[in-house]
Amino acid sequence: MYVFNKMVNNRFDHEVFVLRPQHPIGSQHPMVNDDLPHRIITGGVVIKPNVTSFNKTGVVFEDGTQVNDLDVVIFCTGYKIGFKFIDHSILPVSDNKVELYKYLFPPNLAKPTLAVLGCIQPLGAIFPISELQARWATRVFCGKTSLPPKSIMMDDIEKKRKAMQERYYASKRHTIQVRLQVLYIKQYWYETTFIVH
Numbered sequence: 646m647y648v649f650n651k652m653v654n655n656r657f658d659h660e661v662f663v664l665r666p667q668h669p670i671g672s673q674h675p676m677v678n679d680d681l682p683h684r685i686i687t688g689g690v691v692i693k694p695n696v697t698s699f700n701k702t703g704v705v706f707e708d709g710t711q712v713n714d715l716d717v718v719i720f721c722t723g724y725k726i727g728f729k730f731i732d733h734s735i736l737p738v739s740d741n742k743v744e745l746y747k748y749l750f751p752p753n754l755a756k757p758t759l760a761v762l763g764c765i766q767p768l769g770a771i772f773p774i775s776e777l778q779a780r781w782a783t784r785v786f787c788g789k790t791s792l793p794p795k796s797i798m799m800d801d802i803e804k805k806r807k808a809m810q811e812r813y814y815a816s817k818r819h820t821i822q823v824r825l826q827v828l829y830i831k832q833y834w835y836e837t838t839f840i841v842h
Contacts, residue, residue: 657682662692663692693712694706702715703715725741725817726738726741726820728761731759735753737753741820742806742820744802745764746792746802747801748764749761749764749782750782750785750792752799752802760778760779762782765778765821765823766821766823774823
């Protein structure tokens with residue numbers, strides 16, 4: 646861990662700019678931006694603590710400082726996972742947690758007639774994974790590949806949930822995280838015996 650921290654801080658000392666996270670490195674997905682240090686140094690970006698309250702024209706921060714005469718405040722809070730157009734018994738979502746076998750199939754269906762593509766958060770690009778998910782879903786829908794029994798799917802979902810709880814700090818952001826997308830893709834190919842011609 647020491648070596649990794651040293652590498653990350655070699656070019657940009659996060660402590661100096663008050664950007665060092667409160668959690669261990671690697672327990673949250675990274676934000677990479679080569680332009681950020683320059684923007685901070687030149688004053689284009691000002692690091693502030695959390696907002697505690699709003700006044701008539703601005704905000705008050707945890708350290709007591711204020712910024713007034715603001716035109717707009719944008720909350721970057723992430724997103725809430727939900728499928729309001731699907732019955733909750735088919736695709737339940739609770740506290741941003743959705744039960745999908747291999748991040749794709751709801752295990753509660755008698756027949757696999759629904760797949761949720763892209764409800765996954767890799768550390769890399771989502772498009773290759775979504776492409777493979779679409780191919781797998783097509784094979785399942787056509788009957789060329791079958792899913793395991795519900796008990797096995799639920800066991801798999803629970804194992805992934807426990808692994809995420811051990812890996813990441815508790816947050817609604819880490820409910821669909823995939824640590825190593827290459828391993829997910831390999832496992833996915835193995836599970837489906839999918840062959841590209």
